[in-house]
Amino acid sequence: MPDIHLHPHYHEHNEEHFRNSALITDIVIGMSDGLTVPFALAAGLSGAVASSSIVLTAGIAEIVAGSIAMGLGGFLAGQTEVEHYDAELAREYDEVERVPEREKQEIREILADYGLSENTQHAVVDELANNKDHWVDFMMKFELGLEKPDEGRATKSALTIGLSYVVGGLIPLIPYYVFDVASEGLKYSAAITLLCLLVFGWFKSKATGQPPMKGALKVAAIGTAAATAAYFVAKMLGGGL
Numbered sequence: 001m002p003d004i005h006l007h008p009h010y011h012e013h014n015e016e017h018f019r020n021s022a023l024i025t026d027i028v029i030g031m032s033d034g035l036t037v038p039f040a041l042a043a044g045l046s047g048a049v050a051s052s053s054i055v056l057t058a059g060i061a062e063i064v065a066g067s068i069a070m071g072l073g074g075f076l077a078g079q080t081e082v083e084h085y086d087a088e089l090a091r092e093y094d095e096v097e098r099v100p101e102r103e104k105q106e107i108r109e110i111l112a113d114y115g116l117s118e119n120t121q122h123a124v125v126d127e128l129a130n131n132k133d134h135w136v137d138f139m140m141k142f143e144l145g146l147e148k149p150d151e152g153r154a155t156k157s158a159l160t161i162g163l164s165y166v167v168g169g170l171i172p173l174i175p176y177y178v179f180d181v182a183s184e185g186l187k188y189s190a191a192i193t194l195l196c197l198l199v200f201g202w203f204k205s206k207a208t209g210q211p212p213m214k215g216a217l218k219v220a221a222i223g224t225a226a227a228t229a230a231y232f233v234a235k236m237l238g239g240g241l
Helices: 008-046 052-098 100-113 118-129 132-143 153-178 182-207 212-237
Strands: none
Touching (some): 052 182
16 A cells, blocks of 8 residues: 655645745735825825825824734734644544544545545554544644644734835835925825835735736725825815815
8 A cells, every 4th residue: 555644845845835825925914005005194194284294204103003003913813823723733632532433434534535445544544543643633634624833923924014014104105205295295105106016916916826917907906096085085174284
């Protein structure tokens, strides 16, 4: 019978893929909100006030608050993922102790779905049952579809999302450092941000296997719509500022 135990390199490859995917996801979350929200805020304020310094002050305050909030959200999500895995792991260990025959039958059913013969199913189950850790690991991966998360995932996620938000959020504010009049800063801010949204959308779609041009236009359209809405609302409500 061929050895169907998971090869060590197979596990390492999955872990590397998982971590890279998680890193890309965190960067996308932080950058997309970082480019869009401060830009929309700056555009809205530019429609209501004349001074770029006011836009800068509000924009920086929003970036600080937004990066902390986004980072905290990433931390909690990562922590929840680890806690969920640990809870399911404990439950699986408990079940292989209390109801081993039911767990063995579940393994046979999983193997049957992969087209393995009945004899092979029983042989694999017997092999796995000799090592409780391997047995539980098999159930976690193939019954529940759970990979062991990185223990430091929560902290890494918080830092990646928070820093990505800061980087994305500072880009729309750069022109306001150069121009004292907010309306002038807005023109260049819109141009720079639109370009960044297109580039970011293109790379984001490329990394996730989506059509790059479609993704670039989609991200740019969302950012433009948010900023335009904020600008005209502020223009109507804050014209007297």
